[in-house]
Amino acid sequence: MGVGERYARRIREAGGVPIALLPPESPEDAEDLAASAMDRVDGLLLAGGYDVDPAYYGEAPASGLGTVEPLRDTFEIALVRVFRRAGRPILGICRGAQVLNVALGGTLYQDIPGHNQSAPRPQATHPVFLAAESRLFRIVGGIRELAVNSFHHQAVRTLAPELVAVAYAPDGTIEAVESRKGAFLLGVQWHPEWLEDEASRAIFRAFVSAVGELPPTSEEGRRG
Numbered sequence: 567m568g569v570g571e572r573y574a575r576r577i578r579e580a581g582g583v584p585i586a587l588l589p590p591e592s593p594e595d596a597e598d599l600a601a602s603a604m605d606r607v608d609g610l611l612l613a614g615g616y617d618v619d620p621a622y623y624g625e626a627p628a629s630g631l632g633t634v635e636p637l638r639d640t641f642e643i644a645l646v647r648v649f650r651r652a653g654r655p656i657l658g659i660c661r662g663a664q665v666l667n668v669a670l671g672g673t674l675y676q677d678i679p680g681h682n683q684s685a686p687r688p689q690a691t692h693p694v695f696l697a698a699e700s701r702l703f704r705i706v707g708g709i710r711e712l713a714v715n716s717f718h719h720q721a722v723r724t725l726a727p728e729l730v731a732v733a734y735a736p737d738g739t740i741e742a743v744e745s746r747k748g749a750f751l752l753g754v755q756w757h758p759e760w761l762e763d764e765a766s767r768a769i770f771r772a773f774v775s776a777v778g779e780l781p782p783t784s785e786e787g788r789r790g
Contacts, residue, residue, distance in 0.1 A: 572759040580774035589641040600644035609655040609777035612662025630677025655750035655776035663753025670726035700732035706765040714756035750776035
């Protein structure tokens with residue numbers, strides 16, 4: 567099963583319909599394409615991938631920066647802003663959580679050690695500690711500690727003003743963020759699509775449930 571199919575499977579399991587949004591051929595078209603995406607989907611899932619270009623948060627590349635995809639960055643940042651203004655649910659996973667933070671005014675650590683496991687993706691390798699009474703805490707059933715996988719070397723540094731950190735790794739790295747108020751917005755630094763535990767599935771159910779509370783974007787009532 568491919569990486570993209572993992573996300574799609576989780577969305578389908580939760581009762582949603584996954585629809586892929588491909589970036590434009592030119593950055594000049596990113597905002598228009600992001601706006602038109604609102605006619606196709608009700609919620610936005612930002613998947614994992616390459617590093618976020620530090621130019622988007624006003625920094626020069628550090629020596630440890632990996633591969634970047636500026637066109638994808640431009641499109642996904644535009645998507646976050648459009649969907650956020652419209653009050654549509656957003657879920658960010660790994661890179662997706664970082665894009666959320668950057669799109670809303672935060673910054674990243676460009677290269678951190680010890681968070682890119684060599685173990686297989688379905689294997690949890692470290693704990694994260696959740697903030698009590700956060701949205702994420704409620705989603706996973708009031709669990710204060712989760713065992714997660716880890717495949718990143720970037721992480722949230724300065725939080726965007728409208729976000730709050732709701733989970734941390736033992737070394738203090740921010741592992742999850744959510745919105746202070748308003749529509750559903752959650753970003754997790756790990757990859758729940760690869761984990762088989764109930765808490766991981768609950769994250770996707772909560773996202774699809776939030777999408778399901780909106781009026782449909784079409785007569786067919788698409789959900790994705």
